[in-house]
Amino acid sequence: MIRLTGIERVFRVGDEEVHALRGVSLDIAQGEYLSIMGPSGSGKSTLLNILGLLDRPNAGRYELNGHDVTGLADDELARVRREAIGFVFQFFHLVPRLTAGQNIELPMVLAGIDPAERRRRLDKLLADYGLVPRAGHRPDQLSGGQCQRVAIARAMSMGPTLILADEPTGNLDRHTGQEVMAVLERVHHEGGTVAVVTHDPEIGKRAHRRIRLVDGEIASDERSGDD
Amino acid sequence: MRFPDLLAFAWQVLGGYRSRTALILLAMGIGVAAVVAVSSIGEGARLYVVNQFGSLGTNLIIVLPGRSETAGGMPGVLVGKTPRDLTIDDALALKRSPAILRFAPLIVGAGDVRVGSRTRETPVLGTTAEFIRVRQMDMAQGLFLPAGDPRHSQPVCVIGTTVAAELFGARPALGEWLRIGDRRFRIIGVLAKQGQSLGFNTDEIVIVPLASAQALFNTEALFRVLVEAKSREQIAYAKADVEEILRLRHEGERDITVITQDAVLATFDRILRALTLAVGGIAAISLAVAGILVMNVMLIAVTQRRKEIGLLKAIGATGQQIRAAFFTEAVMLALGGAALGLAAGKLGQIAIGQAFPDIPFTAPWWAVLAAPLTAIVTSVLFTVLPAKRAAALDPVMALSKR
Numbered sequence: 001m002i003r004l005t006g007i008e009r010v011f012r013v014g015d016e017e018v019h020a021l022r023g024v025s026l027d028i029a030q031g032e033y034l035s036i037m038g039p040s041g042s043g044k045s046t047l048l049n050i051l052g053l054l055d056r057p058n059a060g061r062y063e064l065n066g067h068d069v070t071g072l073a074d075d076e077l078a079r080v081r082r083e084a085i086g087f088v089f090q091f092f093h094l095v096p097r098l099t100a101g102q103n104i105e106l107p108m109v110l111a112g113i114d115p116a117e118r119r120r121r122l123d124k125l126l127a128d129y130g131l132v133p134r135a136g137h138r139p140d141q142l143s144g145g146q147c148q149r150v151a152i153a154r155a156m157s158m159g160p161t162l163i164l165a166d167e168p169t170g171n172l173d174r175h176t177g178q179e180v181m182a183v184l185e186r187v188h189h190e191g192g193t194v195a196v197v198t199h200d201p202e203i204g205k206r207a208h209r210r211i212r213l214v215d216g217e218i219a220s221d222e223r224s225g226d227d
Numbered sequence: 228m229r230f231p232d233l234l235a236f237a238w239q240v241l242g243g244y245r246s247r248t249a250l251i252l253l254a255m256g257i258g259v260a261a262v263v264a265v266s267s268i269g270e271g272a273r274l275y276v277v278n279q280f281g282s283l284g285t286n287l288i289i290v291l292p293g294r295s296e297t298a299g300g301m302p303g304v305l306v307g308k309t310p311r312d313l314t315i316d317d318a319l320a321l322k323r324s325p326a327i328l329r330f331a332p333l334i335v336g337a338g339d340v341r342v343g344s345r346t347r348e349t350p351v352l353g354t355t356a357e358f359i360r361v362r363q364m365d366m367a368q369g370l371f372l373p374a375g376d377p378r379h380s381q382p383v384c385v386i387g388t389t390v391a392a393e394l395f396g397a398r399p400a401l402g403e404w405l406r407i408g409d410r411r412f413r414i415i416g417v418l419a420k421q422g423q424s425l426g427f428n429t430d431e432i433v434i435v436p437l438a439s440a441q442a443l444f445n446t447e448a449l450f451r452v453l454v455e456a457k458s459r460e461q462i463a464y465a466k467a468d469v470e471e472i473l474r475l476r477h478e479g480e481r482d483i484t485v486i487t488q489d490a491v492l493a494t495f496d497r498i499l500r501a502l503t504l505a506v507g508g509i510a511a512i513s514l515a516v517a518g519i520l521v522m523n524v525m526l527i528a529v530t531q532r533r534k535e536i537g538l539l540k541a542i543g544a545t546g547q548q549i550r551a552a553f554f555t556e557a558v559m560l561a562l563g564g565a566a567l568g569l570a571a572g573k574l575g576q577i578a579i580g581q582a583f584p585d586i587p588f589t590a591p592w593w594a595v596l597a598a599p600l601t602a603i604v605t606s607v608l609f610t611v612l613p614a615k616r617a618a619a620l621d622p623v624m625a626l627s628k629r
């Protein structure tokens with residue numbers, strides 16, 4: 001489904017060049033559940049952003065479902081993100097003035113889906129993620145775990161094939177973090193491809209494929225049998 | 228993104244940042260209200276002057292002795308030597324012009340008007356029967372001066388309502404006698420209330436036959452001749468005829484001034500229109516200031532809402548959608564501000580209207596149209612830069628900043 005070949009990402013900070021990714025090649029199949037670990041600054045977020053078409057590599061090739069997407073224009077990338085990719089962030093990034101329901105609806109609003117269909121999908125998402133009683137609350141009235149569930153529901157609202165989560169439990173306590181992981185794993189069980197960046201080895205171990213980045217290079221790529 | 232959703236999204240933003248929204252609405256509103264109020268004052272002044280001239284009578288031409296270099300000035304402000312008097316015979320000669328419908332020679336003086344023990348100094352007008360029609364005045368009671376040869380006169384007079392009230396109180400004035408100097412006049416009519424009309428309060432005058440005024444003030448010279456042309460189109464011909472007839476009578480000398488109401492009116496109209504436009508324009512500058520405020524606030528919003536914009540892009544918003552959201556917000560602010568401003572301007576206009584009931588304050592249509600339009604255009608123009616910045620924001624950078 002995804003094929004990265006020789007991906008380079010270089011940031012220029014003043015006169016210095018920071019190599020965030022050095023020649024990363026990676027194949028991800030449909031329905032995989034993988035974790036990306038590594039020390040801070042090793043390029044995990046950068047890799048995830050490139051996978052999610054939020055960032056462009058300086059060199060290398062990115063094929064998504066057989067199509068080269070490295071040459072697409074910004075607005076075309078935005079459309080691919082909208083239709084096929086769901087993001088979950090460490091800091092949730094919910095719009096504070098909107099209710100949980102409105103936050104979940106946002107990608108569907110951007111996609112121009114009509115209100116009746118939106119309503120139908122929203123009701124299902126609220127039920128799926130246990131948010132029905134919280135639908136009318138604003139983010140500041142929700143707990144961290146609830147916020148992250150809203151963010152996951154938002155990521156799922158367009159029915160993406162790829163879910164990317166950058167330290168989704170980094171801002172949650174242990175128990176809530178496990179709950180959120182359970183939710184993400186359900187997405188995986190329903191056939192979604194899930195990639196999770198994490199610092200927490202326990203969470204990293206839950207994935208079926210574990211990639212370790214060091215200094216922008218893939219140091220190890222382990223698989224364990226499906227559970 | 229569907230249009231109603233765009234509106235709803237902008238609406239939520241406006242509701243989410245209330246003090247900011249209120250501030251811009253206030254600035255926009257003040258700008259629009261200022262344009263409307265100020266231009267309605269200017270327009271009111273213009274209409275007031277136009278009405279004042281209108282109340283002089285239509286198709287009016289004023290003939291006065293002496294050559295004025297500045298034709299089109301006001302009769303009262305004309306200065307210049309008077310080489311030759313205008314006489315009754317000059318006036319009567321005007322009958323020859325086919326363009327002239329009627330005319331009224333005029334002598335003006337001040338006299339002590341007495342009834343019994345009450346005395347009052349009032350302006351005294353000497354004129355003929357035609358005067359009431361040339362000036363388009365009405366009678367409250369009785370009749371105006373009788374027609375007849377202006378060189379002979381009967382001892383009758385017509386008085387204004389204020390004069391009647393002051394000299395007779397509640398008693399009927401009609402048929403009574405009054406004295407001006409050492410002459411007696413019988414009151415045959417009372418003028419209808421008209422009030423101020425170009426510096427003359429017709430409620431405070433006494434009108435006597437022309438020959439009587441000549442005797443009273445011991446002069447042959449006319450102060451003015453008021454001429455009414457047969458129609459609006461005939462005004463120019465009437466003016467030319469007056470000039471030609473009087474030139475021939477004055478041995479070829481052009482020693483009179485002919486003022487047409489149109490020319491004076493047009494000058495005033497032009498000046499006041501320009502003035503209204505100018506003050507309206509100055510008020511519109513406050514709208515530009517409001518526009519700059521919008522830009523400033525929008526630029527702050529781009530910084531403030533960095534993460535939100537980054538998030539929107541991450542979940543698939545295109546640059547165009549981000550721009551559209553900003554512009555929708557700007558237009559909604561402008562529309563809201565314009566509506567507030569129009570309402571406030573209207574209220575202000577009513578308030579000044581009550582303070583000065585004589586002046587017809589009305590916002591000119593161009594101001595009512597231009598003020599909201601300027602608000603929208605400045606608002607949109609000043610949003611171009613912030614919207615562009617927001618659309619160009621790199622989502623990774625926007626989201627990584629905490």
Ligand SMILES: Nc1ncnc2c1ncn2[C@@H]1O[C@H](COP(=O)(O)OP(=O)(O)O)[C@@H](O)[C@H]1O
Binds near residue numbers: 039
């Ligand atoms: N926008 C940027 N500008 C400059 N350097 C950056 C930028 N983003 C990331 N980096 C650098 O790239 C490297 C990898 O960063 P990142 O992918 O965020 O690491 P991780 O998520 O593994 O902690 C780090 O050295 C970081 O400082």
Ligand SMILES: [Mg+2]
Binds near residue numbers: 044045046
């Ligand atoms: Mg990171």
